[in-house]
Amino acid sequence: MEQPYDDSGVPLSYQPEKLEPYNHNLENSDEVNDSPIEEVRLTVSIKDDPTLPCLTFRTWFLGITACAALSFLNQFFSFRQNSLSLTSVSAQIAVLPLGKFMAAVLPKKAVRIPGTKWSFSLNPGPFNLKEHVLITIFANAGSNGVYAINIVTIVMAFYHRHIHPLAAMLLTLTTQMLGYGWAGIFRKFLVDSPYMWWPANLVQVSLFRIIWQQTKATFRDKFDDVHTRLMKKNYDAVPQWWFYSLSLIMIGLAMVACEGFGGQLQLPFWGVMLAIGIVLFFMLPIGVITATTNQQPGLNVISELIIGYLYPGRPLANVVFKTYGYVSLVQAITFLSDFKLGHYMKIPPKSMFIVQLVGTVVASSVYFGTAWWLLTSMDHLCHPSKLPVGSQWTCPGYNVFYNASIIWGVVGPLRMFGRLGLYVKMNYFFLIGLLAPVPVWILSRMFPEKKWVRLINMPIIISGAGNMLQATVVNYICWITIGVFFNIYVYRRYQSWWARHNYILSSGLDAGVAFMAILCYFTLQIRDINGMRWWGLELDDHCPLASCPTAPGIQVKDCPIFH
Structure with a gap:
């Protein structure tokens, strides 16, 4: 049976009937679980020692x-x-x-x-x-x-160039740790706020709860969040200067990695600063989307596009800029997610x-x-x-990264998506993406009684479709079938079962795949026993002409010549 909602879309059954003053004396009163997110109330314990x-x-x-x-x-x-x-x-x-x-x-x-x-x-x-x-x-x-390993690999294995090991290590370390500063700046908004609930963390919280046999608390509603109160009461916060100091050190080391060592990485200092500026601009909106929908839009393509226009013909500069722009934001999101996990678990x-x-x-x-x-x-x-026939050391993921460095760095977006390119109309999708939420908003205002309209989230739809090239149809069929059944049907009809078992099932599926993959590798695949062989399992598009050039007059063995 469908529940009644208020004008803001919040179920009336979840709203407090009466607000009572909060008593901070835990010895004389029990805490109330007043998280505004029901999934959090059903999953996260309010007890702390x-x-x-x-x-x-x-x-x-x-x-x-x-x-x-x-x-x-x-x-x-x-x-x-x-x-x-x-x-x-x-x-x-x-x-x-x-x-x-x-x-x-x-x-x-x-x-x-x-x-x-x-x-x-x-x-x-x-x-x-x-x-x-x-x-x-x-x-x-x-x-x-570690995303920067892609750069080290394509330099040594694809471009066949030397890179100083210290430069490579500094690149690896700085790209991974720059995100600490951004996490420190935005943690007040993305961790302390009870509305930033980070759905993915509930899988691990639920698994911890079952493992340690935590009991489910009783649930009452208030607007203040119990978890933030407990953390502020029991523990000292991390000083902001810890984050800022680490960021300044990492920015300095990033400058050394890019400007030093004979300019092997090709990116000048202004490129590092521009990448930082892009991250700070997008950090909050992407953080909010991730914390509330479990979908994380990336800055990799937009970073490649920007530096490709500003600094064309330099493939390493392109991928280094992309790494500083994309990975430092991903790392910041990861740190914030871990902080929220610690927030829930009272660490x-x-x-x-x-x-x-x-x-x-x-x-x-x-x-x-x-x-x-x-x-x-x-x-x-x-x-x-x-390599020998059947060798597994083919690096398909790194080959994709190498091709991206050619497309965005050597060829450049001007000759791909600009006035000199064949794909200039692809730029209209930026406008489409910007305007896509507007029709949904208009429909929700025109038909407020249709509650399902509010559930249409265009960033999630577009982000999910972005994985279609990497995933197969089977991946999507399994994902949507399991997701719809357990998070819509079971959640609405059997909520007590969902609260006890849903995230445990998710953990079990993840862990089962990982353990079976290891078992299969060390018992079968290491001995070249790979199971049935048929064309559907081959990592091939079955199109022998797919790698042939299309430019006029270029001759390659077994490929047609275009005139």
């Missing part, structure tokens, strides 16, 4: 191990034809028995650091939820990938910051080290024509 230890030896050991392992495996498999990507959900499940094992066997005696008054315990007590969350944050850093913000910082450094170093090792030790890496 600020006495639980967080940055323990177990946190550091298991967290850094998980971060390094995921970084190595994801980078190692990224060069293969059938790449494998392991998510932090896998580590989230795997570290629990390890943490409990360490709590059972490690000695509880304090260990003193020689020459100092500092000491710590290898075993401060039972393995607790907050340790588990911080280890998962470490794992998040290792599972998210001290300073502990979160430290774990994120160390995790980013560890992940960047391991990703870079793994890629550099393979690029310098493996013959014909990323060159299918020179």
